[in-house]
Structure formats: C-alpha cells, structure tokens
Amino acid sequence: MRVFYFxxxxxxxxxxxxxxxxxxxxxxxxxxxxxxxMSFFAMSIFCxxxxxxxxxxxxxxxxxxxxxYTILAKPxxxxxxxxxxxxxxxxxxxxxxxxxxxxxxAFLYLRQEALLSDLQEYxxxxxxxxxxxxxxxxxxxxxxxRVEASSLRAQGPSWSLLAAVVAIxxxxxxxxxxxxxxxxxxxxxxxxxxxxxxxxxxxYIEPVVVDSWRSSTEGISGFSNLLISAVGVVxxxxxxxNLVDGIVAGETLPxxxxxxxxxxxxxxxxxxxxxxxLFFADKEL
Amino acid sequence: xxxxxxxxxxxxxxxxxxxMPFEQRIEAGLKAAHFREGVTVPDDSMREQLGQxxxxxxxxxxxxxxxxxxxLQATTAYANxxxxxxSKHYLLATQLHPREAGYxxxxxxxxxxxxxxxxxxxxxxxxxxxxxxxxxxxKSVDExxxxxxxxxxxxxxxxxxxxxxxxxxxxxxxxxxxxxEAFGRAADSMDGPSLAQRHHVYNLAYCPGQEEEAYxxxxxxxxxxxxxxxxxxxxxxxxxxxxxxxxxxxxxDIPAEDRFKSLxxxxxxxxxxxxxxxxxxxxxxxxxLNMQRLEDxxxxxxxxxxxxxxxxxxxxxGGAN
Numbered sequence: 001m002r003v004f005y006f007x008x009x010x011x012x013x014x015x016x017x018x019x020x021x022x023x024x025x026x027x028x029x030x031x032x033x034x035x036x037x038m039s040f041f042a043m044s045i046f047c048x049x050x051x052x053x054x055x056x057x058x059x060x061x062x063x064x065x066x067x068x069y070t071i072l073a074k075p076x077x078x079x080x081x082x083x084x085x086x087x088x089x090x091x092x093x094x095x096x097x098x099x100x101x102x103x104x105x106a107f108l109y110l111r112q113e114a115l116l117s118d119l120q121e122y123x124x125x126x127x128x129x130x131x132x133x134x135x136x137x138x139x140x141x142x143x144x145x146r147v148e149a150s151s152l153r154a155q156g157p158s159w160s161l162l163a164a165v166v167a168i169x170x171x172x173x174x175x176x177x178x179x180x181x182x183x184x185x186x187x188x189x190x191x192x193x194x195x196x197x198x199x200x201x202x203x204y205i206e207p208v209v210v211d212s213w214r215s216s217t218e219g220i221s222g223f224s225n226l227l228i229s230a231v232g233v234v235x236x237x238x239x240x241x242n243l244v245d246g247i248v249a250g251e252t253l254p255x256x257x258x259x260x261x262x263x264x265x266x267x268x269x270x271x272x273x274x275x276x277x278l279f280f281a282d283k284e285l
Numbered sequence: 286x287x288x289x290x291x292x293x294x295x296x297x298x299x300x301x302x303x304x305m306p307f308e309q310r311i312e313a314g315l316k317a318a319h320f321r322e323g324v325t326v327p328d329d330s331m332r333e334q335l336g337q338x339x340x341x342x343x344x345x346x347x348x349x350x351x352x353x354x355x356x357l358q359a360t361t362a363y364a365n366x367x368x369x370x371x372s373k374h375y376l377l378a379t380q381l382h383p384r385e386a387g388y389x390x391x392x393x394x395x396x397x398x399x400x401x402x403x404x405x406x407x408x409x410x411x412x413x414x415x416x417x418x419x420x421x422x423x424k425s426v427d428e429x430x431x432x433x434x435x436x437x438x439x440x441x442x443x444x445x446x447x448x449x450x451x452x453x454x455x456x457x458x459x460x461x462x463x464x465x466e467a468f469g470r471a472a473d474s475m476d477g478p479s480l481a482q483r484h485h486v487y488n489l490a491y492c493p494g495q496e497e498e499a500y501x502x503x504x505x506x507x508x509x510x511x512x513x514x515x516x517x518x519x520x521x522x523x524x525x526x527x528x529x530x531x532x533x534x535x536x537x538d539i540p541a542e543d544r545f546k547s548l549x550x551x552x553x554x555x556x557x558x559x560x561x562x563x564x565x566x567x568x569x570x571x572x573x574l575n576m577q578r579l580e581d582x583x584x585x586x587x588x589x590x591x592x593x594x595x596x597x598x599x600x601x602x603g604g605a606n
Contacts, residue, residue, distance in 0.1 A: 024360045030387055034353050041350040143479045147444045185290075204345045207312065212326040233301030237308045238346075239324070245349040246320035249384045254318050260311060264304065271300040278293035 010042050010100055014107045028115040028148060032108060032155040033248065039104045040164060040244045046100075047093055047172035048200065054092065055179040056192035058085045059280075068285065079277045086180050086273060093172050101165045105157040112156040119149050154250055163258050164247040170265035171241035175200060177269040178236065181276035184283060203238040206231055240264055322384045322439060323348055334377055343381055352382035359395070366408070368400040372428055379432065389436025390445035397429030397453040405600060419600045426457045426601055447471035448481055451488070459570040459602040461491035478509060483523070490529045491574055500533035507545045519548050525575065527551060531582045555579045562591050570602040 017038040021031045062068035062085075071081055126141040179196040186192040210228050240261060243253060315321055327340045335343060335351070343351055359374035375392035382388060403409065404422040413421065433450040440446060451467035454460040465488035472482035486506055489499040506526060510517045527549055534544045558576065562568075573593050580590050 024357055027387070027391075030356075033385075033387070034357075037350045037353040041347060044346060143444075143448075143475065143481060146475065146479075201341065201345065205341070207308075208324055208344050209326055211312075229305075232305055233298060237304075237312075240308050240311050240315075242324075242346045243315075243320060244346060245323075245382065246315070246318070246384075248349045249319075249322075249382060251319050251384065253320075254314060257311075257314060257318075260314075264307065264311065267300070267304065271296060275293040275296050278289045278296070282287045282289045 006046055007096060007099055007103075010039070010046070011103050013042050014039055014104060028119065029151045029155050031115065032112060032152065035108060035111065036104070036155070036161070036248050039100070039107075040168070040248065043097065043100050043104075043165070044168050044171075044244065047097065047168050048175060050093055050096070051089075051172040051176040052179050052193055052196040052200070055086070055089050055176045056183050056186075056196060057189045058089060058180065059183045060189040060192075063285070072285065078280050082180065082184070082277055082280055083273060086176060089176055089180075090173055093169065093176070097165060097169050097172075101162070105161070108155075108157050108161075112152060115152055116149065119145055119152065123149075160247050160253060163253050164244045166258060167241050167243040167261065170262060171238060174236065174238075174241070174265050174268040174272075177272035177276070181272040181279065184276045184280040199235060200238065202231075203236045204242075206235055207237050207239040236268060319384055323381050331377065331380060334373070348381045349385075352378040352385065352388065355381070356388060356391070359392075363395060363399065366403055368396065368403065368425065371395050371400070375432065379436070383436075383439040386436065386440040386443040386446055389432055389440070390443070390449055393429045393433040393436070393446065393449045393453065395429075396425045396432060397449065397457060400425035400429075401457065401601065423601055426453065429453055430458075442470065442474045444471050444474045444481070447474065451481070451484060455488055455571055456569055457601045459598075461488045461571075462493075462495070465489040465492050465495070482506075483526070487525055487529060490533070491571075496533065496536065500530070500537060503530045503533060504545070511546070522547050522549055524549070524551070524554050528554075528575070528579050528582050532578050535582065551579060552583055555583055555585075559591065564592060566597070567599040568597055570598055573597060 014035060017035050021034045025031060025034075059068070062071070068081075072078065123142060123145045126145060129141075175196065178199055179192060182195050182199075183189070183192040186195065210232065213228070243261075247253065312321070324344070327335055327343060332340045339351060355374045355378040359371050359378065362368075362370035362374060372392070372395075375388060375395065378385075378388045379392060401422045404413075404418050404425060409418050409421075430450075430453060433446055433453065436443070436446045437450070447467045447470040451464045451471060454467060455464035465485050468481050468485035468488060472479050472485050475481065483506065486499065486502045489495050489502060492499065503526065507530060510522055510526070527545070527547055528551055530545050531551065533539075555576075558579070562576065576591055577593070
C-alpha cells in the first residue's frame with residue numbers, strides 16, 4: 001500500500017516537474033531533460049531505500065511475529081525461505097519500477113509530441129516568412145528549429161532509457177541481496193539498515209576516490225595500494241551500475257554492455273545470497 | 286565462529302578478488318564511452334559550494350539531477366540579474382555534467398550577451414563608472430569564451446556551442462577568423478544548407494590571408510543560390526553575399542563573363558543603409574566593415590565615405606576602444 005502512495009507521489013512529481021520547468025525555460029529539450037532527471041532521481045531514491053529498508057526488516061519481522069518458526073517447522077529448507085523472501089521483495093521493486101517506467105515514458109511521449117507539434121508549426125511559419133525574405137533559403141530560426149527537433153527526438157522515450165531503468169533495478173537487486181545477507185547475522189533491523197547504507201555509499205564513492213588517487217601525480221605507495229585493494233575486495237563497486245547520468249546526457253551504451261553489467265549483478269546476487277544462506281544456516285533461532 | 290560462517294566470509298573475499306578485474310574492464314569501457322565525464326572527487330571550492338550532502342550525491346549517481354538543480358538556480362539568478370551567481374551555478378552544472386552541451390551553450394549566451402547587455406545598458410548607468418561597466422562587460426565576455434571553449438573540449442561538434450562561440454567572437458571580440466572557424470564547425474554539424482554556413486563564409490571574407498578560400502566558398506554559395514530546381518530571383522539574393530563576392534571579383538580581377546550574375550543594385554542598398562548611419566553613434570565592427578566594403582565595391586571616393594573613426598566602434602570590438 002505504501003508503495004502505491006509512492007507511485008502516486010512519483011506521478012505528481014513528474015507532472016510538477018513538467019509544469020514548473022515551463023516557467024524556467026522555453027527550451028523544449030531542457031524541459032524533457034528535467035523531466036527525466038527528476039524521474040530517475042525519484043526512481044533511484046525509491047529503489048535504494050526500498051531495497052534496503054524492506055529487505056532489512058524481512059527476517060527481524062518474521063522473528064518478531066514468530067512466523068519464521070512456523071515456516072521453518074515445516075519441511076522448508078532455509079535457503080528456500082531466504083530466496084523466497086528475497087524474490088518477494090524484488091518483485092515489489094520490479095512492479096514499482098515497471099509502473100514508474102510506463103508513467104515516465106507516457107509523460108515523456110506526450111510532452112515530446114506536444115513540443116514537436118509546436119516546433120512544426122513554428123517551422124511552417126518560418127518557412128513561409130523565409131520565402132518572402134531576401135536570400136532566406138537558409139534562416140537562423142529554421143537552423144535552430146532543425147537542431148531543436150533532432151535533439152527533441154533524442155530526448156524522448158527510447159531503448160537507452162530502458163537501459164537506465166534496468167541499471168537502477170540491478171543496483172537495487174544487488175543492494176537487496178547485500179542487505180539480506182547482513183540481516184542474517186545482524187542483531188537488529190536498524191543495524192542492518194545502517195550497515196547497508198554505509199556499504200552503499202562506500203561502494204559508490206570508493207571507486208571514484210581510488211581512481212582519482214591513482215591518477216594523481218604523486219602516485220601511491222605499495223602499502224596504500226594494498227589497503228585500497230582490500231577495501232575494493234570487501235566493498236561492492238556500485239559505480240558499475242551508474243549509467244543514468246550518461247544516458248540522460250545522450251550517451252550511447254556500447255552494445256553488449258548491459259549484458260555484462262547484468263552478468264555482474266547476477267554474480268553479486270548469487271554470491272551474497274549464498275553467503276547469506278551460510279550465515280543463516282548456522283543461526284540459532 | 287562456525288565453519289559455515291568462515292566459509293561465507295571466504296566466499297565473499299574470493300568473490301571480491303575475482304570480480305575486481307571484471308569491474309575494472311567495465312569501468313574502462315564506460316569511461317571510453319564517455320559515461321564517466323565529470324565523475325571525480327570534487328575539489329575544495331566545488332565541495333564548498335555543493336556541501337557535504339551534495340558532494341556525496343554527485344558521487345552517488347545523482348550528477349545529472351544536481352546539474353539540473355544548479356541550472357534552475359542559475360535561471361533564478363538571471364531573473365534577479367545577479368550574473369556572478371549565474372556564472373557560479375553554470376560552472377557547477379558544467380562541472381557535474383560536462384557532456385551536456387546545453388549547459389555550456391546557455392552559460393556562454395548568458396555571460397556573453399545577457400550579462401554584457403546588462404553591464405553596458407541603462408540599468409547600471411550611475412551605479413558604476415563607465416570604465417568599470419566596460420571592464421565588467423569585458424570580464425563577462427572572457428568568462429563566456431571560457432565556458433564555450435571548455436565546452437568544445439567535451440562536445441566539439443555541437444551546433445549550439447559553436448554557433449554561440451561564432452556570434453560571441455564576431456560581435457564582442459571582432460575576431461572574424463575565430464568566428465569563421467566556429468561557424469564552420471556549426472555548419473558541419475548540420476545536414477544540408479544552413480545559415481551557419483553563410484556566416485562562416487561572410488566571416489572568412491574578413492579574415493586576412495583567407496581571401497582565395499573565401500572567394501571560392503562564396504562562388505559555391507552563389508551556385509547554391511542560383512542553381513538547383515528553384516533558383517532564387519535577383520531580389521532575394523542576400524546583399525551581404527553580393528557585396529562580398531563583388532569585392533573579391535574586383536580584388537582578383539575576374540573577367541565579366543565569369544562573375545556572379547545579378548542585377549541587384551548595390552548602390553541603392555548603400556544609400557538606404559547610409560541614411561541609418563549617424564556620426565557620433567557607435568556600431569559593431571562587422572557593420573562598419575560591411576559599409577566600408579560596400580564603399581570599396583562601389584568605388585566611392587574617400588571624401589564621400591562615411592567618416593568612421595576609432596570612436597565609431599562600440600565597446601568590446603577587439604580592443605579598439
């Protein structure tokens with residue numbers, strides 16, 4: 001039910017972004033970009049928070065409600081229980097992301113069509129004016145309109161937008177698996193939430209800091225290098241799933257890269273679920 | 286800790302070691318595809334402006350969103366005519382999202398034209414001395430140039446950045462060669478004929494040492510006007526094109542039969558334009574040069590020409606004031 005409220009907020013946010021941005025800029029391409037930025041921001045926030053908070057409370061809540069004992073008293077292997085809980089949580093994310101993607105694509109398409117139709121009208125008037133003006137086979141207004149029309153088409157709903165949505169979802173699924181793994185040995189739900197958020201931020205920031213450190217002119221000593229590698233081994237690299245910024249800027253993801261990133265996410269999920277099971281298998285209930 | 290727990294820890298460590306080279310390859314591929322432009326540890330000044338939360342958000346995959354927020358703030362600052370803030374916010378937006386051409390283009394336009402119009406306009410009269418207003422305007426133009434030139438490092442073929450750079454160089458710097466290059470790049474980024482192509486040729490026509498290239502491109506433009514299924518009638522031939530091509534035909538002593546055919550009366554055009562010129566008024570360098578070129582083409586004697594002097598140029602026209 002709370003997810004449903006969030007989806008309502010999400011729709012209101014896109015609508016508000018659409019209306020608000022018209023007061024700020026007349027540039028049609030920027031209007032669509034702001035819509036995408038705000039929607040992806042909301043989508044990322046929702047997926048991250050939901051993946052952590054909802055997954056962190058799965059086991060503690062079942063223990064508190066004593067449901068866990070009822071389930072495990074039946075012939076249900078612990079891995080199945082764990083995997084089932086994970087899948088249930090991810091299903092909610094999947095359904096929400098699908099709804100958000102449909103909403104975003106619909107809003108984007110409608111706005112894009114409206115803007116393109118305005119541009120078309122403008123071009124017709126400019127062409128008529130050009131026919132009467134001296135030497136105006138080419139015309140500044142028409143140049144701008146042509147450039148605008150092509151960038152407007154690039155900013156509408158596209159397969160690359162879907163790649164960004166997939167990347168956000170994969171990141172949430174990895175984060176969910178890590179959170180579930182932590183919750184199998186954590187003493188409280190709050191501890192799990194805090195650890196998961198720390199892992200998320202370190203996992204995002206560490207690769208950038210290391211990259212900038214390694215490319216600095218001073219270089220780094222052997223010991224520091226070892227330390228950095230150790231941090232890299234322990235913490236997941238969430239930058240690998242960061243495609244949204246590039247896609248919103250119109251970059252093209254090389255073919256096959258989404259497959260590689262999906263493969264990486266699947267291996268993360270498998271590793272953390274198996275590790276979670278190993279922790280959970282020995283948990284005294 | 287039991288053996289299963291040790292096994293879990295070992296599994297995560299082995300997985301961490303195995304995945305790292307794969308992740309490094311993904312990172313290198315994304316960098317090569319420009320997905321990592323602007324992803325860097327913010328320097329002190331940027332961190333100060335972003336705040337700790339903003340800096341974390343910038344690193345945490347929200348650069349595009351933050352850049353949009355800064356652009357909105359720049360737009361608000363523009364509405365309040367606070368151009369220092371406009372520049373500051375656009376600087377952050379461009380640093381966060383350098384492959385987004387629109388930020389560079391708008392920053393260049395805001396600082397190169399809007400800020401200059403504000404500093405040299407009536408609103409700042411009495412508020413600052415004339416020298417200070419010109420100085421502020423000159424600084425704004427330099428800032429705009431920095432924005433546009435830096436933008437070209439990330440998106441070299443963008444129409445908007447090149448067009449704004451061309452306009453800025455010719456209108457605020459009097460740099461015709463630089464403007465010709467910028468308009469040339471803008472024209473190359475478009476399919477088919479464009480006004481940017483015409484601007485490229487007109488600016489090239491004032492670029493010393495490029496006379497032959499300019500004449501050859503003017504001839505090509507002439508073929509475009511007169512050729513094709515719908516040739517332009519004489520009255521629709523752009524006057525600027527005509528006096529430029531006439532100038533080079535005269536310069537290179539082109540035989541009459543090879544000259545561009547047009548019955549358009551440049552003398553009448555000159556008389557019409559001359560009526561608008563007033564002694565004591567200031568003009569852009571390109572307008573002064575256009576009039577002088579028309580006078581050259583028409584062979585108007587020196588005594589009858591418009592008496593342009595150094596003071597006839599507006600501020601910021603290539604250091605002529």
